[in-house]
Amino acid sequence: MTETYGAEFLARWLTAAAEDVDREADRLTDLDSAIGDADHGANLKRGFAAVAETLAKEPPGTPGAVLTTAGRQLISTVGGASGPLYGTLLRSAGKALGDEERVGRERLAEAFGAGVEAVARLGGAQVGDKTMLDALVPAAEALRESFAAARAAAEEGALATVPLRARKGRASYLGERSVGHRDPGATSSALLFAALADTAAEEGEEG
Amino acid sequence: MRMLINVPETVVADALRGMAAAHPELTVDVERRVVVRRDAPVAGKVALVSGGGSGHEPLHAGFVGPGMLAAACPGEIFTSPVPDQMVRAAAAVDSGAGVLFVVKNYTGDVLNFEMAAELAEDEGIQVARVLVDDDVAVTDSLYTAGRRGTGATLFVEKIAGAAAEEGAPLERVESVARRVNERSRSFGVALSACTTPAKGGPTFDLPDGELELGVGIHGEPGRERRAMMTSREIADFAVDAVLEDLRPSGPVLALVNGMGATPLLELYGFHAEVQRVLTERGVPVARTLVGNHVTSLDMAGCSVTLCEADEELLRLWDAPVRTPALRWGM
Incomplete structure (x- = not known):
């Protein structure tokens, strides 16, 4: 018997993510001021707050619609690089889900896989460049196994950015000086997958 | 703050x-x-x-x-x-x-x-x-x-x-x-970090008595940190960094730009040094603009931009x- 998830599950996830991003905004900004320009926390906070508001006001009917609506909202409110990148992640994942009413975890994993590919295409980055992809790629992969595995893989991927030298985005200007710092984008990606695992745990399914 | x-x-x-x-x-x-x-x-x-x-x-x-x-x-x-x-x-x-x-x-x-x-x-x-x-x-x-x-x-x-x-x-x-x-090519120098309103403090740590050579307009780090230099030394460094890449064969447009917190008095003094280096390097200057035009909040510092001009561009x-x-x- 396989658990399936509807629009309200994904809306609950993104609302929880908004709360987590709000709580962790200062930490994200601190990470970003070490190797970027100190705006990652404030930008994501503004974007996810707008997502939560939009989803509450006009709840979309399908999982796919929740993700595409959230993605569009992020593109319209965040700015910087993270707006188009996170927006593309959710929009592409949403499009991959089509208009299915309920989807299983493996279907979600597939959709996130498509979203992650779209992010890689847009940003021209790959795993090891010290970007959000270092958390997103292993997380989408591990989601085939379980929500908890995805959370762990994202966190592990974010942690693994510490010794890396940045090759994309603003941290790349630092060259060797980017080594020894945790990537803020990979950290916020890990937050999203942690919120997803929490939401699934509340739903009562697996771990 | x-x-x-x-x-x-x-x-x-x-x-x-x-x-x-x-x-x-x-x-x-x-x-x-x-x-x-x-x-x-x-x-x-x-x-x-x-x-x-x-x-x-x-x-x-x-x-x-x-x-x-x-x-x-x-x-x-x-x-x-x-x-x-x-x-x-x-x-x-x-x-x-x-x-x-x-x-x-x-x-x-x-x-x-x-x-x-x-x-x-x-x-x-x-x-x-x-x-x-x-x-x-x-x-x-x-x-x-x-x-x-x-x-x-x-x-x-x-x-x-x-x-x-x-x-x-x-x-x-x-x-x-x-x-x-x-x-066109540019090179910037920071004498202090800038402060974003959201953070309320300096976005990077630049100790007193040091400067960042090659800084970006968001306070991104550049090539290296050094002990404080004079306006003359900074002009030599910045102009040479630009000329190493640009190598103009004719006259240039020059922008001597303030990062936001450097007084015009200092900026004009710096401009005099920039003109001196360009003369020494044999680069004629067709037009000049001095002022705070492309800034970085309250950062102290300056940048030099040179554009190899031709008749149409002038x-x-x-x-x-x-x-x-x-x-x-x-």
């Missing part, structure tokens, strides 16, 4: 309200964050649209007006604007002759303008893009996001803006813009311009 603000969240909107009050010749949409010259769209003429994070004033909104930008989209502090702003700006200024997006080379700006160009084209607006990447402090390689866009943005906006004002078609305005960028540089921050000939 010593800032002349109300709360960090409204800094950009407050500034736009003030700009609207000071400049009735501009249409300022504070809510949607678009600044447009009041007489837009101008029949038959190509329109230049630029934008980027706030904190670099007068760039970009201060350069909106006849002879330069048709519209600007200010983002949050140091954060690229969103595609909605750019599409709105493009729709407001397009006369049917097309729109040129002037984009500084930062990942965020590039991605948002790319999305905006697609959306604007869906609305039937012809869009061309030019990327500004003049900062020689960053090695342009596979291992970085490429050279940053800094002071040359002013040259591109002024010169391509003049071409548009003359009635040149979109491909021509685009090629002029590209030529200006290809012939003519377009001299053409009339009327914007809040740059104004001559009209």
Whole structure:
């Protein structure tokens, strides 16, 4: 018997993510001021707050619609690089889900896989460049196994950015000086997958 | 924190309200964050649209007006604007002759303008893009996001803006813009870090008595840190860094730019040193602009931008311009 998830599950996830991003905004900004320009926390906070508001006001009917609506909202409110990148992640994942009413975890994993590919295409980055992809790629992969595995893989991927030298985005200007710092984008990606695992745990399914 | 603000969240909107009050010749949409010259769209003429994070004033909104930008989209502090702003700006200024997006080379700006160009084209607006990447402090390689866009943005906006004002078609305005960028190089120096309102403190740690050579306009680090240098030594270093990459065969346009917190008194003194080095290196200077034009909030420091000029570029540089921050000939 396989658990399936509807629009309200994904809306609950993104609302929880908004709360987590709000709580962790200062930490994200601190990470970003070490190797970027100190705006990652404030930008994501503004974007996810707008997502939560939009989803509450006009709840979309399908999982796919929740993700595409959230993605569009992020593109319209965040700015910087993270707006188009996170927006593309959710929009592409949403499009991959089509208009299915309920989807299983493996279907979600597939959709996130498509979203992650779209992010890689847009940003021209790959795993090891010290970007959000270092958390997103292993997380989408591990989601085939379980929500908890995805959370762990994202966190592990974010942690693994510490010794890396940045090759994309603003941290790349630092060259060797980017080594020894945790990537803020990979950290916020890990937050999203942690919120997803929490939401699934509340739903009562697996771990 | 010593800032002349109300709360960090409204800094950009407050500034736009003030700009609207000071400049009735501009249409300022504070809510949607678009600044447009009041007489837009101008029949038959190509329109230049630029934008980027706030904190670099007068760039970009201060350069909106006849002879330069048709519209600007200010983002949050140091954060690229969103595609909605750019599409709105493009729709407001397009006369049917097309729109040129002037984009500084930062990942965020590039991605948002790319999305905006697609959306604007869906609305039937012809869009061309030019990327500004003049900062020689960053090695342009596979291992970085490429050279940053800094002071040359002013040259591109002024010169391509003049071409548009003359009635040149979109491909021509685009090629002029590209030529200006290809012939321009910059190098910046920070004497202090800048403070973003959201953070309330310096965005990077620069101990007293040290400077950052090759700093970016968001306080991104450059090539190296050194113990404090004199204006003369900084001019030698900065101009040589630019000339190593540019090697002009003729006269140059020179922008000696303040980062925001360096007094004009110091900046003119620095300019004298820049002129000295250029004379020593045998590089004639055709035109000069000194002032705070492409800034980094309250950072102390300066940058030098040189553009290898030719007759056409000089003519377009001299053409009339009327914007809040740059104004001559009209």
